[in-house]
Amino acid sequence: MLTVGLQSGESIKWAEALQSEQILCQILWIAENTLNLQLLEKCVGLILAILESQQNVLDDLLPPMMKLGLASILINLLTFEISKLKNDRIPERYPILDLILRAIEGLSVIDEHSQEICSNKELFHLVCDLVKFPDKVEVGNCCVTAAVLIANILSDVADYWRLLGGLLDIFPFASDDLEARNAVWNVLARILVRIHETEMNSSSLCHFVSVLVRRIDLIEDELLNQQCVDSSPGSTTDARNTSVSFSFSYLGLLFTILRPPRDGKN
Structure with missing residues (x-):
């Protein structure tokens, strides 16, 4: 419901309901710690919806989320999902991997916060590993997003x-x-x-x-x-x-x- 609300014409009102640091902290904590795949997918989907929202919503929600460690949480989630991909090949996790990549890619093009993403060596290695993944049929969309993310990283001169x-x-x-x-x-x-x-x-x-x-x-x-x-x-x-x-x-x-x-x- 929150994700749909942020994608609607009433997104600013929904953003106001999420502005509490306690609520944002709970969302990020659940994303980082839950073992429930459906709940994880919903949490990352909500984060992605925030990143894809209009500028007013971003201005209200993104700075406090970054202070709470959003970038490192997303990279930690990506690390875990790619390790699962290499070892277990669980199809139910592929949509989650794609959402995480899309969220990181979205963050990489936001001027005020792109450097934290584009300067992360661990992230660069992770997405390069994904692009080199042999069975691309299984994770084709993920590889496309990873390629876009690599391009964003390389387009950052500081990096x-x-x-x-x-x-x-x-x-x-x-x-x-x-x-x-x-x-x-x-x-x-x-x-x-x-x-x-x-x-x-x-x-x-x-x-x-x-x-x-x-x-x-x-x-x-x-x-x-x-x-x-x-x-x-x-x-x-x-x-x-x-x-x-x-x-x-x-x-x-x-x-x-x-x-x-x-x-x-x-």
């Missing part, structure tokens, strides 16, 4: 620095896995091109330079390693193209950042 740094830090752990290293090169190239196409203010520029400078030795070592791989007899065209793509993106970005300003402009 690029964390993602870029995290990817660079993978190289030492993938020294013996050529396929993994090539995959990392490929993703890095895409991210660097995306950053290059993004207008950056001075703060963002400092973040970007800081990420690269802190890992300059690692980058240099890996560039040299990749050159050796590309020149070896068994190297493939794909690996070489990936390396060249990243190298040009990387060098082009450094040139753009480090070249002196023209005409005396700052």
Whole structure:
């Protein structure tokens, strides 16, 4: 009934009935702790209805819910559902997984709160795992929502620095896995091109330079390693193209950042 009310023309009145911190706390507590699948589905559905409501409802209900830990609760629920998906394959849980993903995706596009979602590394790993799930027929809608969520995360410029740094830090752990290293090169190239196409203010520029400078030795070592791989007899065209793509993106970005300003402009 609450969900229907929030989706009706009387949504503001229904939101007023939910404004009490005690009521919101109870809703979130039930969502996080209930073992009843129907009750869990209704609670997450209510959260989603709030996130999809008109702006006045969001302004009234979302800030206190965020203070009560909405983002972490949703991510914890997602963690649990994906673990269930990997181990038990319970079809009755698939609609709940979809609702949780839709709620997180909805939160990821709300400016005031998107950073808490987009900067969460655990969430990024979870949705990537879901996208790589082999039996997509069972959870097709969930995978689509996960893909949209990944796109939202990658569209958040602030998250690029964390993602870029995290990817660079993978190289030492993938020294013996050529396929993994090539995959990392490929993703890095895409991210660097995306950053290059993004207008950056001075703060963002400092973040970007800081990420690269802190890992300059690692980058240099890996560039040299990749050159050796590309020149070896068994190297493939794909690996070489990936390396060249990243190298040009990387060098082009450094040139753009480090070249002196023209005409005396700052």
